[in-house]
Amino acid sequence: MPEESAKRLAIISTHGTLDMAYPPFILSTAAVAMDMEAAIFFTFYGLEILKKGKIDRLKVSPVANPAMPMKIPNIIAMLPGMTPLATSMMNSWMRKAKVPKLSELLATAQEMGVRLIGCQMTMDVMGIKKEDLIDGIEIGGAATFLEFASQNAVTLSF
Amino acid sequence: MSDLKADLTLDNSGLSCPMPIIKTKKAMDGMKVGEILKMVATDPGSVSDIQAWVKKTGQELLGQETEGEKFVFYIRKVK
Numbered sequence: 112m113p114e115e116s117a118k119r120l121a122i123i124s125t126h127g128t129l130d131m132a133y134p135p136f137i138l139s140t141a142a143v144a145m146d147m148e149a150a151i152f153f154t155f156y157g158l159e160i161l162k163k164g165k166i167d168r169l170k171v172s173p174v175a176n177p178a179m180p181m182k183i184p185n186i187i188a189m190l191p192g193m194t195p196l197a198t199s200m201m202n203s204w205m206r207k208a209k210v211p212k213l214s215e216l217l218a219t220a221q222e223m224g225v226r227l228i229g230c231q232m233t234m235d236v237m238g239i240k241k242e243d244l245i246d247g248i249e250i251g252g253a254a255t256f257l258e259f260a261s262q263n264a265v266t267l268s269f
Numbered sequence: 270m271s272d273l274k275a276d277l278t279l280d281n282s283g284l285s286c287p288m289p290i291i292k293t294k295k296a297m298d299g300m301k302v303g304e305i306l307k308m309v310a311t312d313p314g315s316v317s318d319i320q321a322w323v324k325k326t327g328q329e330l331l332g333q334e335t336e337g338e339k340f341v342f343y344i345r346k347v348k
Contacts, residue, residue: 116325141286141290144287145290146326209285211285
């Protein structure tokens, strides 16, 4: 292994949507499998992912999302029922490709020792209590994340 | 390649990224230095991913072959 090779992966997760929740878990578990350390800092809407019973119920919106294979004009995409439709389509593509469910990736991440850090400030702003979140996570602030990210890390944001 | 004698075979057929490398890592953790893992996958991304994985982890890819839809990797645990 080259000496300059990064030893850590530090991810910031700010979106509580189905599509944006996957990359942090896929990349962090892969990083640990590659002998790296990994941490995900969940802030703003990203905290939604850590709420009890929520992870497999995240949604994806077709509004302002021109990359979705389902091509729908925004004026129709905004109608009631379109977000659940887009969500169930995405879930079925994932199942067909045998991609693990988010809850399975979360369990794998926890088992492998990925640090999951909930943002204290967001919890205060949004009135989220520690008991609203799943067990086995840390609560911390910007400094907690930055201390980890400041040492030989790859840093990504989703 | 089939003259290589594997100490353990791990079948990751049907699994998509990142599971093949996660299961490979877990299997290797339970093996002794010098032992050979035969890993089978159907995810085409695993061809590139296993090469990257051995480069990063310092394990040795002895060889790989394709059997129909399956990709077969022989990896020696060197540390």
